[in-house]
Amino acid sequence: MENKKNILILTGSPRKGGNSDMLADAFINGLETNGHTVVKFNAGKKKIAGCIACNKCFSKGNACIFNDDFNELAPLMENSDMIVLITPLYWFTFPAQIKAALDKIYSLLVGKREIKIKESMLIVCAETDDMTDFDGIVRSYELINRYMDWEDCGKLLIPEVSHIGDILKTDALQKAEELGKTIT
Ligand SMILES: Cc1cc2nc3c(=O)[nH]c(=O)nc-3n(C[C@H](O)[C@H](O)[C@H](O)COP(=O)(O)O)c2cc1C
Numbered sequence: 729m730e731n732k733k734n735i736l737i738l739t740g741s742p743r744k745g746g747n748s749d750m751l752a753d754a755f756i757n758g759l760e761t762n763g764h765t766v767v768k769f770n771a772g773k774k775k776i777a778g779c780i781a782c783n784k785c786f787s788k789g790n791a792c793i794f795n796d797d798f799n800e801l802a803p804l805m806e807n808s809d810m811i812v813l814i815t816p817l818y819w820f821t822f823p824a825q826i827k828a829a830l831d832k833i834y835s836l837l838v839g840k841r842e843i844k845i846k847e848s849m850l851i852v853c854a855e856t857d858d859m860t861d862f863d864g865i866v867r868s869y870e871l872i873n874r875y876m877d878w879e880d881c882g883k884l885l886i887p888e889v890s891h892i893g894d895i896l897k898t899d900a901l902q903k904a905e906e907l908g909k910t911i912t
Pocket of ligand 1: 820
């Protein structure tokens, strides 16, 4: 049976063409073999300020009363079936830019909006060769899933990539593409 999904790829690196950006594109290539509708939103390049807990979400129409780029992201979050977080590891967790976007999911809860997302995935790359360095970001992701009632559909953790292009020296892009193909 046909089951095409709307999939939101939320990326976290400020580096265009960096390791996680290439992972995202490889993953999207895999996804597209199954004909899903994909939107890539690069939180790392957008201007999203941290949530200030003013609780005025949606009081003036937009998700956030500050007219930042989260207001482009909010409708994508409302209308996607799946969210895929693809990011570098910064200080053992999410970079501030993508964290600001995740924090503002709060606005959708305050605004009592329906969020269609039911499934999620996590793809992270980092310089470290110690896989336990990913524990913090993985645990945060799992707790977000539990709170939001999203089902984890897979994780891909790529160590030992630092400079732009390092990812090309690994088999991670093939792995990301294969992971994308698993979404049917
Ligand atoms: C501010 C900052 C913090 C970082 N923190 C970590 C870290 O905690 N652990 C780690 O292994 N790598 C860390 N890195 C390295 C990046 O995760 C790594 O270079 C990654 O490949 C960058 O991905 P990108 O090319 O998609 O930006 C950090 C890099 C920056 C710029």
